[in-house]
Amino acid sequence: MLKTFSKGGVHPPENKLSAIQTIEQLALPKTVSIPISQHIGAPATPLVKKNDSVKTGQLIAKSSGFVSANIHSSVSGKVIKIDSVVDSSGYKKQSIIIEVEGDEWLEEIDRTPELKKEINLSSEEIIKKVGESGIVGLGGATFPSQVKLSVPRGMKAEILIINGVECEPYLTSDHRLMLEKADELLIGTQILMKALKVTQAVIGIENNKADAIEHLTNLTKQYQGISVQALKVKYPQGGEKQLIKAITGREVPSGGLPIAVGAVVHNVGTAFAVYEAVQKNKPLFERVVTVTGKSVKKPSNFLVRIGTSVANLIEAAGGLPEDTGKVISGGPMMGRALSTIDTPVTKGTSGILILPEGESRRGKIYDCIRCAKCVSVCPMGLEPYLLMTVTEQQNYERTEHERVMDCIECGSCSYICPSNRPLLDYIRLGKVEVGKIIRTRKA
Amino acid sequence: MSKLLIVSPSPHNYGNDTIKSLMYGVLIALIPTLLVSLYFFGVGALIVIVTSVISAVIFEYLISKYILKTKPSIMDGSAVITGLLLAFNVPSNLPVWIVIIGALVAIGIGKMTFGGLGNNPFNPALVGRVFLLVSFPVQMTTWPAPIQSRLQYLDAVTGATPLGIVKEGLRNGEQVSELVKQIPSNMQMFIGNVGGSLGEVAGLAILLGLIWLLYKKVITWHIPISMLGTIFIVSGIFWLINPEKYMDPVFHIIAGGALLGAVFMATDYVTSPMTPKGQLIFGIGIGFLTVMIRLFGAYPEGVSFAILIMNAFVPIINLYVKPKRFGEVVKNG
């Protein structure tokens, strides 16, 4: 019996169309637009101005607070302007737009392919380096990684969990990374272990990636303290709290952080980025992005420079299909639908999913028939039907009382609802409104 | 770009469950019961079932179109289920006009007055059935004998149900050991060769339906198992106390509408609680009330009343019985 989390969950069709496509380097675009806010927290402060020349890997915007992240240029060339560009959030955000000229990297970046196993930096130095390199959670949450590595006083990390679950349908970027960059990934894991001062690390992988499980299990014999845990396929296993529950059996308390149960979770992409930053001196300016969809000609996994337009990626995967209805940044369960494909790839872009017109529209909404399916699939033990009703009534006191803030927005409730009710839409609204109330109460 | 992209909040992926698919799942589960009732009650069963289903659908259509002024959604199958369940809850010699009144009450009062599917607090079919039971007690409590009345309708040979025989007998001071001789064996009752309402006679067929519903994940096990389990345990306790005064627990599960109620009536989505824990409480409540009405009430059968009574408790169960939250912190003081 494979491990999994105990409560709720759904089984959307997996559709991992690009699982066998090796990672390809995407050709450099003509221009990139790099938003200064690609992470959770305060936007970075730009350090360059119009007409400045930049090199690949150069710091162009500086972290502006404890929860914030550095931004590096992903190309070499000239800054044309700093302007607002629509990003995947659908709003215009300040971005640094650079015209590409050649590809000249900073000299201190080690571009050789050799594996560097020895870890020379101390724990503190690693955390500092991770912060300097602008690394954020690459699973999509984009939470600055150095914050997660700095264990608060009085708490102790016991176990590092590397998230290779990739429970979102369609996406394969983490899967390919585990197959092609396994050694780098494992060294990255060791670096993270050293930073956190833990002796045990577990890589959680869902059972539909048998090749990755086998490959990593074989390799982990050479790396002390790291083991691989195969997990039963169930969405949303990639959720931090669900993964901790699946692997350790511990439940992160409501409103608490994973460190409260001694666990720290990092994505496989993050572990790889940490390897590159610490061992190769390479800041985070490129990432693996899956471009996929049923009518996409060539579903692929690309290594993409941050700031490249989504349109370029789609072009490289065979162009925008005729029957396109929706273009999603991320997976089908938690991704964001884009309003235009002239949107830059950011640190949090794990995939571009193109859905055909026929699958893009929601069904007609009917009255709730109280089938209780939303209650039974909710991985957080909430009652989505109730949260939607009380939010609709603007009874936010009750919404808070029913623990709306525990919702992880996995979308299982909306997925399962036979009446096509926009449950998560309203729950999210409830979270925003209750969040406002909580903030005013604290202030 | 020639075409506009569609933008909506996540998720962008939807499951295959629809109201229609769930309702049709229930209808499929009802087929074995339907066939058994046709086999044992023949023409009468056919007339009652067809009348009930057609009038339920027509009433739903007319009421939603002309009174509620919404687009009728009769294709979702819920009216068919209500009609079918109502037919399953009446004897096969019930006159057509009474069946039509039952369907009108079930759909009109039981369901549409509250705003249609999803808003009714009580199981519509049971509202119709109980209305008929109190309004037409004679017609509703004369049951045609199985098999021999296949070709008759209103003039069918009638008899009492096992539960009725037992109730009457015990009231007259007879012993259980004598009464058992007057009623069919548990096995005969299980396959449906017994007098009673159309759909409640065939335990075996209903169990087939239950397996289908569980397999298709239309319902969960909580309500049927907790309800039947409670009936078994509570009636079993009384049976152990005095086997000459109380019937055995297996009889209580097989006889009458316990199985039909547990599988098809109590599990009605709209009128049952939302959480597994709440569903267990709901099932236990129905089971307990059923046994109490059967043993100590004026009516020989109590499943319908028990379900309706517990339906009334559903809002309060939903209010107080919450699922176990993930990572719930137990507050100390």
Place this chain on the structure above:
Amino acid sequence: MNDIVIYTIITVGAIGLVAAVILFFVAKQFYVEEDPRIDKVEEALPSANCGGCGYPGCRNFAEACVKADSLDELFCPVGGNDVMKEVAEIIGIEAVEKQAQIAVIRCSGSFEYRPRTNNYDGAANCTIATNLYSGDTGCQYGCLGLGECVDACTFDAMYMDEKTGLPVVIQDKCTGCGDCVRACPKDIIELRNKGKKDRRIFVSCINEDKGGIAKKHCSVACIGCSKCFKECNYDAITIKNFLAYIDYNKCVLCRKCVAVCPTDAIHEINFPPRKKKPADTKAAPKEKVKENTDLIDIAKKNQNNNKTES
């Protein structure tokens, strides 16, 4: 038989008597002293419980009025000056005259003038759409057309115009309570003075983008050209962030600004038709954005689909 009737009457009568005695004492014991004026004020109020005064309901407002020393800060927009005068009389303090107000929609980006750049397919709720993204047009300030203001209106004074996709205020019904203003997540609706003879002039746009960008996304956007600012002799117009705003306290309703606006972003309401069209001051007829009518249909259908079927 007679016995039963007599006994019943006696029993029920006795129970009634006992209950009455208990109630009498309880009512005495727990009597709450309350200013009788509160009831009177509440009676004078319109009982709409709309919240336009800033209090949850009319009763709360009445309590506040009775407690207050002056009525400067208290005003019932629904009842208007007449009701406030009555209230003031009851309490015995001076009433403060206020101008009646009405809601105006500061967006004219109909399907015709503001082409859709994507189709929204989420829940039909403006706040949900706003939390998700900037909207289904290039203009990130404009009306989303999902009708949250219409739902919020207590007086049925608003409806969605199917043709334009914008809300419309029914002037005779609007009480200026401000429910719609609070409901709108884009802050498009504003309460303005009703004005003399119900005449009003306002800028029907809140787009703060640079002129070119604003114009590209919506042909009736305010482009911040300052023509109206220069034309105005009463300092009523201010330009901030490429957006003109007319102060209704200063505006004298001369209509000069309306005539010079190159994008027709300034609206005049309830004025008699102009005698002659000043062709020289006004730019060529509005350039309509070329538009595929199918898209409008799709967008409309989409919105209808989003409404809950009930």
